[in-house]
Amino acid sequence: MDINTITEVVRHPSQRPGSGWRDGDAWLAGGTWLFSDEQPDLRRLIDLMPLGWDGLTATEAGLEIGAMCTVRRLYEFSAPDDWRAAPLFTTSCEAFLASFKVWNAATVGGNIAMSLPAGPMITMTVALEATYTLQARDGSERSVDAVDFVTGNHENILAPGELLRKIDIPAQALRKRHAHRRFTLTQLGRSTIFMIATQGEGDLLLTITAGTTRPIRLAFNSFPDVDTLRHSIESIPHDLWFDDPNGTPEHREHLAGHFAEELRGELA
Numbered sequence: 496m497d498i499n500t501i502t503e504v505v506r507h508p509s510q511r512p513g514s515g516w517r518d519g520d521a522w523l524a525g526g527t528w529l530f531s532d533e534q535p536d537l538r539r540l541i542d543l544m545p546l547g548w549d550g551l552t553a554t555e556a557g558l559e560i561g562a563m564c565t566v567r568r569l570y571e572f573s574a575p576d577d578w579r580a581a582p583l584f585t586t587s588c589e590a591f592l593a594s595f596k597v598w599n600a601a602t603v604g605g606n607i608a609m610s611l612p613a614g615p616m617i618t619m620t621v622a623l624e625a626t627y628t629l630q631a632r633d634g635s636e637r638s639v640d641a642v643d644f645v646t647g648n649h650e651n652i653l654a655p656g657e658l659l660r661k662i663d664i665p666a667q668a669l670r671k672r673h674a675h676r677r678f679t680l681t682q683l684g685r686s687t688i689f690m691i692a693t694q695g696e697g698d699l700l701l702t703i704t705a706g707t708t709r710p711i712r713l714a715f716n717s718f719p720d721v722d723t724l725r726h727s728i729e730s731i732p733h734d735l736w737f738d739d740p741n742g743t744p745e746h747r748e749h750l751a752g753h754f755a756e757e758l759r760g761e762l763a
């Protein structure tokens with residue numbers, strides 16, 4: 496849609512794109528969300544795509560994903576054979592409530608920065624123990640654990656003018672066994688809950704998203720029994736369970752307990 500509050504689009508930002516940041520600015524990545532709604536508070540869009548930070552690079556250390564890598568490219572990525580968890584890339588792309596037209600333009604970084612509970616790139620990167628690199632207005636960088644980035648529904652830790660530059664997924668996480676469960680009210684609907692479990696040497700990581708306002712990652716150093724797992728789910732504060740037309744908090748908590756036990760059984 497036309498967003499008629501915008502008076503300027505910066506097409507060629509400098510390598511320090513936040514240096515001239517002012518109120519009413521927003522980063523423009525694929526634009527699939529920005530152009531889908533009214534933006535009454537925005538006056539200027541700063542296009543990130545010309546910066547070219549869209550790489551998808553596999554090394555011995557793992558996978559580096561440039562924030563402007565499109566969902567389509569991630570979907571088509573061919574991973575090294577020993578990355579057992581790589582099918583989670585396609586699974587997560589397919590978890591968008593969106594067609595290939597959105598995949599072609601939407602970026603991995605844009606999805607994470609949107610910070611919606613049903614952001615599948617958030618699910619995938621939290622489950623795979625990713626680190627995000629953020630670039631501040633003065634060009635300095637900081638690294639954060641993916642699980643600490645989203646703080647609530649459409650809320651995250653980015654400061655004004657700070658941007659997400661890249662995502663690093665460690666190879667050790669990509670070599671883990673994995674299983675997932677996702678519930679939607681309709682066949683191609685938005686996720687009510689999306690859970691991923693990964694298992695290394697006897698441990699278990701259980702990531703819960705979409706059902707909660709921010710991602711939850713439960714870590715077990717040894718494989719949990721039924722009661723330990725159930726207790727961990729019950730310990731999640733009630734106000735973290737998300738409430739929207741796709742499910743009540745009670746429904747989501749129930750699904751989390753049910754799926755957690757299924758995932759435990761599958762990986763046991």
Ligand SMILES: Cc1cc2nc3c(=O)[nH]c(=O)nc-3n(C[C@H](O)[C@H](O)[C@H](O)COP(=O)(O)OP(=O)(O)OC[C@H]3O[C@@H](n4cnc5c(N)ncnc54)[C@H](O)[C@@H]3O)c2cc1C
Nearest residue numbers: 522524525526527528529592593602604605606608614659
């Ligand atoms: C039909 C349809 C279905 C959708 N389904 C889903 C869905 O199932 N789940 C979901 O989560 N979203 C969904 N969306 C919303 C949106 O399309 C996605 O979240 C998409 O991944 C956003 O990526 P983008 O590159 O297009 O971001 P943009 O629209 O360009 O930007 C989104 C927001 O992130 C900011 N931003 C973008 N890149 C960065 C960056 N690198 N650093 C800092 N801030 C940045 C922008 O300023 C803006 O506020 C859907 C949208 C449509 C139109």
